[in-house]
Amino acid sequence: MSDARATTGLVAHGLHLARAGRPVLRDAGIVLPPGRVTALVAPSGAGKSTLLRCLVRLVEPDAGEIRLDGRPVTELEATALRRRVGLVAQHPAMLPGTVADNVRHGLPDLADEAVGEALRAAGLTEGFAGRPAAALSGGEQARVGLARALSRRPEILLLDEPTAALDEAAAGRIGTTLRTLAADGIGICLSTHDLALADAVADTRATLPGPA
């Protein structure tokens, strides 16, 4: 196994987590180097979403270690960690207001051009900026969640089933976006059970053991 202390990017190993007396993660781990796309492929219920939430400390594992550029994430402030490691949830929550308000959330000074750039990178046009976020389709909201994460300029981007609510053409565009981001040096992990997408977009496949 690689030495997590000497590895750049986000590295987790030996993660264990039990909920309600049942194991959710058993010796789970993942290595996300800068500039590479990793597909986390595992069946429903295997713990993909839980692993991604552990990586940004929305969930604390019972055991195991997670390091960002060699430093335990427990030594970082949660807000600083989440600025460097962006998580796009499968169904990102939309806040009241416009799409631009949603992209700007937590970054009130973000310029209009930066909002537009994030929207375009996420596969939306700038014309979405003024629309009420609550009125968008699930697939459009998923892309607003991606735009929100991209506007933070994360070093590592985690996407939980990013194409689940998208048609094939839109999924393909997200795949192209992720390759462009990786070429810029961002380390990317997408969880999916779509093997064709994983093979088309990812450099590496990671997995988790199935449900116990």
Ligand SMILES: Nc1ncnc2c1ncn2[C@@H]1O[C@H](COP(=O)(O)OP(=O)(O)O)[C@@H](O)[C@H]1O
């Ligand atoms: N807070 C929780 N309480 C109880 N069970 C949970 C909790 N979070 C996740 N689980 C269970 O852990 C397992 C893995 O869930 P999840 O990480 O959502 O898997 P996946 O994303 O791979 O479908 C599921 O059986 C789920 O019901």
Ligand SMILES: [Mg+2]
């Ligand atoms: Mg999930």
